[in-house]
Amino acid sequence: MQFIVNIDVQDINKAISFYEKGLGLQLIRRLFGDTVAEMGGGPAPIYLIEQPDTNTAVPGTYIQRHYPRHWTPVHLDVLVENIDLAVSQAVSAGAALEGEIKPFAWGKACDNERSVR
Template identity: 45%
Template sequence: MDIRICIDVPDLERAIGFYTAGLGLRAGRRLGSDWAELLGGGSVIDLLTNAPGTAPLGEAHPQRREYARHWTPVHLDFVVDDVDAVVQRLVSLGAKLEKPIQERRWGRMANLADPFGHGLDLLQFRGRGYDELLQPST
């Protein structure tokens, strides 16, 4: 099974620039004027243009798209080699660092919001990565 990650954005060109320049992803196919693929991660990321205030589930549903910072229990983690450099680059492209970079047993983590209000985390593993949380290696 493949997983495709879809991110709604109000400005497709700005989103392409943010994710390619900021995270090193590369632009793939354009699937119309309002849809672009980003490649270079473990899964394809589809950027989909949808205007603020539009109904994602149809007009009868009360929810509307909003691109101010919003919290959702789903977010993306990007594994990077140098969390400090990537945070600096993303912030220069419009991201907001929401919490100082944290030191963890498994490495370092930064919590950010992209320019469209979506949460994302940067992870920089050290040692055995998440396996540092398990029994010590022998």
């Protein structure tokens, strides 16, 4: 079985930079007039799709995208060997840490199931 992950982003160039620097992925190719970027290096290809926040989020409605936090129709949990290092890399690439890293019985995670955005 093969699958891909699609993530709407506000600015394709900033998103490519973040996923390269923050998560260690590599740009494979750009598509559709440079509004889509295929990223590799994980268990599945990730397609970053530029969608301005002026576009509606749901066809046929007036609901608009809102990117200031982490609006996206896709949710990803990123499993890493060293969460401290991973969070540090993501923050240095421009992410904001919304909660502290805390230990749980199954490992460490960001506080209250909040993420790095």
